[in-house]
Amino acid sequence: xAGMDGVEIHGVHEGMLIDQFAIALSTRERTSTEEILRGRxxxxxxxxxxxxxxxxxxxxxxxxxxIKSYIRDWNQGGLPDEEFKEKGRDTEEGLEAAxxxxxxxxxxLDADAGSFEACIGPSHLFIKSMALSSLSRKTKESGEDSCxxxx
Amino acid sequence: xxxxxxxxxxxxxxxxxxxxxxxxxAFGSKIFVQLSGGMGRVGSSMGSQISIVKGLQPLxxxxxxxxxxxxxxxxxxxxxxxxxxFGKARRSAEWLEWMESKFMASMREC
Numbered sequence: 001x002a003g004m005d006g007v008e009i010h011g012v013h014e015g016m017l018i019d020q021f022a023i024a025l026s027t028r029e030r031t032s033t034e035e036i037l038r039g040r041x042x043x044x045x046x047x048x049x050x051x052x053x054x055x056x057x058x059x060x061x062x063x064x065x066x067i068k069s070y071i072r073d074w075n076q077g078g079l080p081d082e083e084f085k086e087k088g089r090d091t092e093e094g095l096e097a098a099x100x101x102x103x104x105x106x107x108x109l110d111a112d113a114g115s116f117e118a119c120i121g122p123s124h125l126f127i128k129s130m131a132l133s134s135l136s137r138k139t140k141e142s143g144e145d146s147c148x149x150x151x
Numbered sequence: 152x153x154x155x156x157x158x159x160x161x162x163x164x165x166x167x168x169x170x171x172x173x174x175x176x177a178f179g180s181k182i183f184v185q186l187s188g189g190m191g192r193v194g195s196s197m198g199s200q201i202s203i204v205k206g207l208q209p210l211x212x213x214x215x216x217x218x219x220x221x222x223x224x225x226x227x228x229x230x231x232x233x234x235x236x237f238g239k240a241r242r243s244a245e246w247l248e249w250m251e252s253k254f255m256a257s258m259r260e261c
Contacts, residue, residue, distance in 0.1 A: 003172030
């Protein structure tokens with residue numbers, strides 16, 4: 001693409017549009033079997049399949065990805081150090097989603113956590129440095145490439 | 152960040168990308184471009200904070216998302232159009248490269 005080495009899809013990330021399809025809170029499906037999770041991730045998986053079909057499987061396609069949403073409720077966030085019931089995507093589902101996304105063809109997950117819903121994201125500086133590194137590490141240990149922008 | 156399928160993503164907008172890529176490559180680095188599906192509901196959920204679509208009804212996967220935002224539900228064919236547009240983002244860039252090569256050739260001829 002105009003000399004670009006690859007593309008990154010934004011994303012199953014921060015509760016933005018593609019993530020709204022993926023998170024149970026913002027869909028009609030409130031349960032979470034693997035089949036339903038695959039259905040919620042279909043927008044994201046169809047995109048990578050379409051790109052690879054048009055461009056070839058060797059063209060790198062990454063995905064901006066939130067492992068965990070930190071959503072306490074609509075427009076209310078939880079913080080990494082406090083106890084709250086996660087209403088968005090929790091870590092366990094995030095790691096399961098990571099495998100489905102890799103299987104669909106994504107070459108890398110550019111991982112962080114948070115959402116607009118929760119007012120937590122890469123731009124919110126009140127979170128301590130490297131607060132999300134353990135999540136990023138978990139994603140990497142589950143076999144995905146990931147990076148952490150909180151360095 | 153580029154939103155595939157939107158009419159304002161013209162070749163004029165994409166034109167500086169190959170120049171940027173060339174400059175980055177000159178330093179031995181790699182460069183990716185980010186293609187976004189857009190904000191959907193959160194484009195207006197925070198009101199004045201991040202309302203980049205003030206006055207417009209946001210689109211999402213369901214109509215009722217949260218207490219204060221009513222979205223228009225995307226139709227299946229609209230989602231399919233968006234998916235196709237992600238694939239086409241590459242195509243428009245290839246067309247751009249072709250145009251540039253023609254332009255460079257005509258410059259050499261001058």
